[in-house]
Amino acid sequence: MSDDQTQEGGAESPTPRGPSLTEPEMQELLPGYVFGALEADEMVAASAYLQEHPEWQERLRSLEITAASLAHVAPRAPLPARVKERRLEQAQAELPVEQLRLAAPATTGRRRGSRLEPAPHPAVGGSAMRGLRPIPPAQLQPMPVGPGWFGIFWRSVVATGAVATILLLAVSTWQLRSSVTRLSQQVSDLGRQLALAQTENDQLQETNLALQQQIQEQAGQLAVLTDPQQTITLAGTGEAPAASGAFFRRGNDATLILRGLSPLPPDQSYQLWILPPDGDALPADLITVTDPATQTVALTIPPERSDLVGVEVSIEPASGSQTPTTIVLLGTAVTPNP
Secondary structure (H helix, E strand, O other): OOHHHHHHHOOOOOOOOOOOOOHHHHHHHHHHHHHOOOOHHHHHHHHHHHHHOHHHHHHHHHHHHHHHHHHHOOOOOOOOHHHHHHHHHHHHHOOOHHHHHHHOHHHHOEEEOOEEEOOOOOOOOOHHHHHOOOOOOOOOOOOOOOHHHHHHHHHHHHHHHHHHHHHHHHHHHHHHHHHHHHHHHHHHHHHHHHHHHHHHHHHHHHHHHHHHHHHHHHHHHHHHHHOOOEEEEEEEOOOOOOOEEEEEEEOOEEEEEEEOOOOOOOOEEEEEEEEOOOOOOEEEEEEOOOOOOEEEEEEEOOHHHOOOOEEEEEEEEOOOOOOOOEEEEEEEEEEEOO
8 A cells, every 4th residue: 555545544533432331231341340351342331431430430449459459368389399409400400511511620630649630631633632522411301290289280279269259259249239229229219208108198088088077067058058947147236237147057957157257366256146035145156257258157056955046146255255245246037947
């Protein structure tokens, strides 16, 4: 390929990134990422995931610390004496031939009297030179594998298995801790949702009970209004000339309709009074007015007061009175029904 073609081609485009990893996939790849045992594309994907999720840095550091401590787990195995001797013999056999020749004259001399004299150096090309035999070169002998090496091998295998087991337990523990934390959070969320649902259920039950009571009251009022045994019309007094009302009774159930009465302050209340055929007015229920236009009140008349001939309404203290104080409504027109 020519230089022009190389320049036109330009730099190679970067390898496109694959799809981002999911959290379970990253949990699988993290141990291999720490030991550098992943494929190139897996390493790139794992690095990208760690950059996008800073919260994984603490997990990465924890596994790196665990992996670094594994180097101190395997025990040191001393070298057997037999193997050490063979290594020394092998090292001596590997010495150059010239060093062995330098040591040879010290043992080839002749003893004269009590002195050991070195042998004379033969002349080059003489017969003495031909009488010397060359020292054969040292030959390396293969080192046999003895029982000591076999034990070291198996100890290494056991240590490697222990390291792998420790790493596997560390990863499994970390994954289980993450799962327990996630499940605990889910249980906590479900507990809060259950408590909220229980509160809503209690509120619904209270609302349902109140609605049922209102339905019963309205049903009773409807029965009284549609077929009353007694009807009394109420007119306002000088204290409330614009006020009016009506009283309907059927048996012990009664309905009082008030119009034009204003709500009272907290220290006052309206009170109903029953007028018997003879005697003074008798105190009855306290009445709370919230709607100045029309207020409907359901009442229960005691059986001994069923012979009433009229009713009136007065303004009293909040706790009520035994005798009327300020009468605002008075009903004297009685219309008995058969």
